[in-house]
Amino acid sequence: ELFIKGILNVSRFPKIIIKLHHGYKWGLIFSVFSLSLDQELIMTNNRVKGGFSGLLAESSGVPRRRYKRYTTGTYIGLIAYAIQDSPDKMLTFKQIMKKLEPFVLGDKKGIENNTRVCLSSNRCFVKVPVDPDYPNPKKNFWKVDENGITPKMFRRHFKYLINMFPGLSIQTQQVDECEDNAPEPLIPVCKVTERKSEGKFTGPFSIESLLKSDREVKRLEEHPHYTDAQLGRSKRKNVYEYEAVKCYYPVSAVGCELASAKRPRLSSGPQFRQFLPPHVTYDHHVLFSSPLMYDIRYARW
């Protein structure tokens, strides 16, 4: 039995609220372009038979790429690893893509798109302006916010990254409890040939990293440039609950005494490159041994 309960007009396409009689469960929401009254919806395992594309008048007809075919881990896990394995635990989008090269295979545009979507839509990833003095919504580092990692996300994406996230130690117990359905460790799907001229090792074990002092980050009370840019940029409409993407600022951004810690511009030097030396290959040992941890303190605003 199926009843149309109502129609929601909250976005470009109307959503039909359909009540299904399962004895106890009512209220599934589907989105369709058009659905004539005599069309039949057949549902099995929470899916409409044939998919909604069969109901669309103008379906693209292009088969979608097979799900999870080109990566060795989940996007969340891979991105989190890439970021956390960097000296400052924050990378630009381009740096993330460079670092993920060995782990993803296939359509580059699609992978970039997926990575952007993942960064943008998951609370565990937050932005940090590259240049706090002149914030630009399109020039950010991405950072992992451990507060945005739910227990479920931890079990699914972060278990093998536990050494990279000391702040998640509370959840260590849960690691043991889910030993049986543990995800596979990250394994590179391809080898990336390194150019020797770019072979400077800037990973977590580099001399620079080992000698680097902690970089404190604290709450930014107010920064008109960036705040305005963020507000002005939002194009989301018809949204009832909107929580702005969290942003972080280093201490230097608010005129504290750590002026020397001011983050250099991206173009200023090679210190932000993420190339491994030719003799180092990605494997479990390299990926999941314990890197040097920074005690970066920060607050959201």
Place this chain on the structure above:
DNA sequence: GATTGTTTATATGCTT
């Protein structure tokens, strides 16, 4: 025009 980031739509994988 290229890059970066946000959002929507929908297919599909995973957990319960």
Place this chain on the structure above:
DNA sequence: AAGCATATAAACAATC
């Protein structure tokens, strides 16, 4: 099976 989570495609905006 049901429900949630993730992957994929694409449109679009802002900025360089």
